[in-house]
Amino acid sequence: MNSSNTEIQDFAPRIPDNEYLALLTILNQKQSEFYLHVMQTITSMEEPLRVFLTGGAGVGKSVVVKVLYQSLYRYLNSTEGTDPEDCKIIMCAPTGKAAFNINGQTIHSAFQINPNRGFNYMKLNSDKLNSLQVKYRHLQVVIIDEISMVGNREILFISERLKEIKQNQQTFGGIHIIVVKDLYQLKPVMDNWIFENLAEGYGALATNIWRDELSVRSLTQIMRQKDDKEFAEILNRLREGNQAQEDIKELQKCLTNETDVENTMIHLYPTNALANNYNTQIFEQSEKQKTVIQAIDTIPGDYSASVKQYLKEQFPKEANKTAGLLCSLPIAVDSICETVANIDVQDGITNGSACIIKHIQYLQHNNTKPSIIWVQFDKERVGHITRTKYKQYFISPIQPTWTPIFAISRNFFLTKKIMVTRQQFPLKPATAKTIHKAQGDTVDEIAVHMGSYKIEHAHYVALSRVRTKKGLHIIHLNETKIKTSETFKIEMQRLKHESSLQLCYDPFYNITGPYLKITLQNARSLHKHIKNVSSDLNIMSSDIIAIVETRLKETDNPQAYELPEFGSVTNNQSCESQIRPHHGQIIYVRQTLTYVMKDVYQTNTIEAITITLRNTLPIQMCLVYKSPSCLNDFFFDFVSNHLTYVIDVKQPLVILGDFNFTRSRSEFINLMIRTFRCSQHIDKPTRGQSLLDMVFSNLNVYYSNVIYCSWSDHSTIQCVFQV
Ligand SMILES: Nc1ncnc2c1ncn2[C@@H]1O[C@H](COP(=O)(O)OP(=O)(O)OP(=O)(O)O)[C@@H](O)[C@H]1O
Secondary structure (H helix, E strand, O other), X not given: OOXXXXXXXXXXXXXXXXXXXXXXXXXXXXXXXXXXXXXXXXXXXXXXXXXXXXXXXXXXXXXXXHHHHHHHHHHHOOOOOOOOOOOOEEEEEOOHHHHHHOOOEEHHHHOOOOHHHOOOOOOOOHHHHHHHHHHOOOOOEEEEOOHHHOOHHHHHHHHHHHHHHHOOOOHHHHOEEEEEOOOOOOOOOOOOOOOOOOOOOOHHHOOOHHHHHOEEEEOOOOOOOHHHHHHHHHHHHHHOOOOOHHHHHHHHOOEOOHHHOOOOOEEEEOOHHHHHHHHHHHHHHOOOOEEEEEOEEEOOOOOOHHHHHHHHHOOOOOHHHOOOOOOEEEEEOOOEEEEOOOOEOOOOEOOOOEEEEEEEEOOOOOOOOOOEEEEEEOOOOOOHHHHHHOHHHOOOOXXXXXXXXXXXXXXXXXXXXXXXXXXXXXXXXXXXXEHHHHOOOOEOOEEEEOOOOOOOOHHHHHHOOEOOHHHEEEEOOOHHHOOOOHHHHHHHHHHHHHOEOOOOOOOHHHOOOOEEEXXXXXXXXXXXXXXXXXXXXXXXXXXXXXXXXXXXXXXXXXXXXXXXXXXXXXXXXXXXXXXOOOOOEEEEEEOOOOEEEEEEEEOOOEEEEEEEXXXXXXXXXXXXXEOOOOOHHHHHHHHHHHHHHHOOOOOOEEEEEEOXXXXXXXXXXXXXXXXXXXXXXXXXXXEOOEOOEEEEEOOOEEEEEEEOOOOOOOOEEEEEEEO
């Protein structure tokens, strides 16, 4: 049994800057469109965001969430005076195991859902409400992973809870909501599909939030490598019920005899009965140290011994009715088990965490009941906190990677009035488990026993638990039993046609025609960010990329700053010290355009490059940088005496740059408009709340936008001119 490790560090509050900048560069086109849409919507603070990111196996959904989390964390903590300890983003998931994978919390704990009351909405008492209002006073974004396990009542509950906490009657209390993962899974336990209408009886609450509010973006490009990629392609056809004969033939190569499959891997079955049966066989065949641990049940109250005995005989056999704890727990050393309660979500010891029994320890001599069960979790980081807490117990033969599991007590109701307290180890045999229980897991090796069961989506869910085809062992495959839900297909079609996400910006690669597409960016060091520029498909679809504050030196190797398919003109400062100069400019011109240099200007506080494009109209293009320390009068002089000399106002012109006017901005804009008979095309702040970067032109503008930039504190300015 070997689970693949989710890179938890990416969900640590803040990964190091160099790792973050590298992560930003890997996104493909669809991933970055979603990413930028989210960041742009949240940072522009206009409408609350309601988006669903989905796609089949290996299309990079988790990677997008990782990058988003890092960017949001940085953005939401960027305002001076904010306390990083304040909760601004909730990362949550429906199960403890999924929550641990994203370093988040369960939906139940984040939104105080009482597990005994299901999803029937109950308002909080004033103390609890007060404490959640304090805890979430700066909350802005909720990210819900593994959305397929969330039903329609649960999502409504979350919305109602956020309304209550935020005292805001908009859905989700006006908080931004991002939900993620693949809907083609098994139906949520104890709830309906998230997209179904609520049953009668919900009265005024009976809205269908999913349909009314969420827009979807599907990722389709499989990002896994080589062999894994082919396997992911097969899975993704299977997911939608579009599998070809070739796919079945490929899967048949994984057929194995039941007797040939090792018990060191997890076996998936369609039903509980089949899984339990297999686990019993494993236990009986085991020749290692083993025992059956009986639960200790207490029925409080004044009942006679015979009544208590009678009541005990009535105890439910199903663990889900006894708080997950088994009446008799069979355990054998070296067998696979899993924990059955969320003992410590932060430590990863959650309901469903896989482990191997390593040692059954009896601390008191002659005791028939073990004191500690030592287990090895499949991921090293699971149980780390517990191992540290109980370090005094690590005496030979206990190994440092084993984690102690102690008996716990949990209550369950036998009738409405009779509550039972059960004490038992929170473990259960799990060499075999149901496909339902395995949802969300990813392991290196698995045996799938489908038998002749025909359960909607079960084949896809079962087979996609493993990353590579090499690790897949199928016991019996009947292609006629592969089934996709029709309701589901209809919903996916509806999502595609009616709720497809409309991007809040126009990527440059979608704009074609007789246009000149210009990007202006304050790079805050091109030396640091050249990869962020070259990997940005939107910026790289420009005709002109004008960058200020490059901080390049004359001695820098120009090849390191080349962009494919672009020529460039630079205005670097001479600098003898080791420290990079503050300013510096570069204009990248697409190679299909011809240009001539007109002027390069440089003082300590003003820089300007002017070129003339010569393809169609001769367009004069001037990139300006005015440092914050430059006196306004000095700059006005530069405009009146130098720029007017370089630029011919009767010809097409574009003057753009970072002008750093916080005071006298209107005076400056008026001067430019009067002098060059042009308009200014940027009307939103470009850094924090200030409009510092501007574009002046006498050409007709077709499109202009200020777009969030994840690697500079200045936004990206994009303008498209008709030429
Ligand atoms: N843009 C990318 N560039 C390079 N590798 C990527 C990119 N996006 C994802 N990957 C890699 O592809 C693999 C699958 O990505 P990820 O786990 O994010 O997909 P997923 O859609 O969440 O998959 P699943 O639903 O199967 O868990 C991972 O190894 C990941 O590192």
